[in-house]
Amino acid sequence: DTGVSQDPRHKITKRGQNVTFRCDPISEHNRLYWYRQTLGQGPEFLTYFQNEAQLEKSRLLSDRFSAERPKGSFSTLEIQRTEQGDSAMYLCASSSYRTPNYGYTFGSGTRLTVV
Amino acid sequence: GNSVTQMEGPVTLSEEAFLTINCTYTATGYPSLFWYVQYPGEGLQLLLKATKADDKGSNKGFEATYRKETTSFHLEKGSVQVSDSAVYFCALNTGGTSYGKLTFGQGTILTVHP
Numbered sequence: 001d002t003g004v005s006q007d008p009r010h011k012i013t014k015r016g017q018n019v020t021f022r023c024d025p026i027s028e029h030n031r032l033y034w035y036r037q038t039l040g041q042g043p044e045f046l047t048y049f050q051n052e053a054q055l056e057k058s059r060l061l062s063d064r065f066s067a068e069r070p071k072g073s074f075s076t077l078e079i080q081r082t083e084q085g086d087s088a089m090y091l092c093a094s095s096s097y098r099t100p101n102y103g104y105t106f107g108s109g110t111r112l113t114v115v
Numbered sequence: 116g117n118s119v120t121q122m123e124g125p126v127t128l129s130e131e132a133f134l135t136i137n138c139t140y141t142a143t144g145y146p147s148l149f150w151y152v153q154y155p156g157e158g159l160q161l162l163l164k165a166t167k168a169d170d171k172g173s174n175k176g177f178e179a180t181y182r183k184e185t186t187s188f189h190l191e192k193g194s195v196q197v198s199d200s201a202v203y204f205c206a207l208n209t210g211g212t213s214y215g216k217l218t219f220g221q222g223t224i225l226t227v228h229p
Contacts, residue, residue, distance in 0.1 A: 003158075004158070033216065033217075035217075040221065040222070041221050041222070042119070042204050042206070042219030042220050042221050042222050043159070043204075043217070043219050044219070045216040045217065045218070048216060056216065058216075091158070091159070093159075103161070104161065104217065105158075106151075106158040106159040106160070107158050108156070108157060108158045109158065
């Protein structure tokens with residue numbers, strides 16, 4: 001297993017367009033998390049899944065944002081009608097109750113630039 | 116709600132200098148505390164952790180002690196190397212083992228010069 005993979009690494013889009021990001025977690029991890037990181041700030045929690053169920057959503061996740069994890073494996077994060085304020089690094093992480101001692105594994109992120 | 120405050124950066128040190136990065140927190144319940152490191156172009160990596168008061172986490176020469184009385188988890192290293200240059204994030208969770216969302220501080224950029 002090569003860890004948590006995110007695709008694409010970079011995305012430049014025009015304001016108003018829709019974008020979709022993908023995250024492939026470590027295969028045996030049942031929990032998957034999305035975070036957003038803006039320049040000079042720490043990651044902020046957006047949402048997380050246990051298997052295919054979305055268990056918590058942050059109030060940061062406006063109606064334009066939607067996340068899915070259809071079969072409890074990979075996850076997608078879609079942003080509709082992008083705004084310049086959506087420009088950020090979007091991080092995915094996964095974990096498992098079997099992972100000893102708080103093992104969250106992060107991907108390298110997708111950097112979104114809205115122009 | 117939960118929050119984490121880190122010392123303002125960036126921090127610039129010479130090789131072999133002593134490092135301290137301050138971190139204080141506010142949390143409901145009994146949080147677990149973490150330090151994560153982010154090297155350029157890479158994902159966040161767990162550096163060390165502590166799960167209860169007075170625990171000391173350590174890894175790669177870095178240490179941090181969970182101080183409940185001062186709600187702090189300061190990161191220290193006795194002798195930094197150029198390869199330690201990275202962004203360091205203090206974080207907490209209250210969700211239990213490997214579960215629950217992490218709350219991060221704003222990060223501290225560390226640059227170590229030869």
